């Protein structure tokens with residue numbers, strides 16, 4: 001089983017500290033929802049986000065949506081051979097039940113994520129619980145190989161790293177779920193190998209789908 005983790009993802013409810021800022025108040029009124037019950041989204045809350053810590057890494061739920069669509073649409077996931085986790089910047093884990101598909105429509109995805117983050121269900125298609133990357137990866141998943149994808153890693157290719165992942169018993173692949181910046185010191189200690197698959201910074205969904213595709217090919221050749 002491949003464990004796919006989108007780490008430090010830019011998916012969170014509007015933090016209380018900016019809940020009364022004008023950009024947030026007008027958006028929450030427009031949506032008819034409480035200010036701290038809507039997703040932080042730079043498209044709407046840019047002016048309110050400037051004072052937030054690590055602002056450049058936050059408020060991009062659309063990136064998380066696209067990355068999740070990329071991995072949950074793959075044959076590996078559809079066959080139940082991959083689990084998907086979203087670990088968020090503020091330290092929550094959203095765990096998708098095996099083979100769960102997420103809405104392709106962004107507005108429906110947003111509604112699902114807001115409900116999950118407000119209610120934090122302990123069972124169902126999406127469960128939510130507190131968790132740092134250390135707690136998620138080392139304590140819960142306990143993988144025998146953790147590959148972190150980062151433009152700061154050792155240069156390789158998806159095709160080169162995939163056989164190692166495919167032949168591990170319980171591997172974990174970590175991709176950053178944020179728009180800018182790099183993995184924090186909470187992520188790096190859980191990573192066994194930090195690799196880059198291209199000298200250029202790529203979008204998370206491109207990296208994720210390329211790595212998963214190469215893992216699928218490697219698994220097939222191991223089984224032949």
Ligand SMILES: C[S@@+](CC[C@H](N)C(=O)[O-])C[C@H]1O[C@@H](n2cnc3c(N)ncnc32)[C@H](O)[C@@H]1O
Nearest residue numbers: 149150151175176181196197198200201202204
């Ligand atoms: C949009 S990037 C984050 C920005 C970051 N400055 C960067 O260049 O990687 C989102 C994630 O995609 C992955 N990623 C982006 N470019 C990559 C590359 N060339 N090789 C491996 N992973 C990459 C990393 O996991 C990264 O955290």
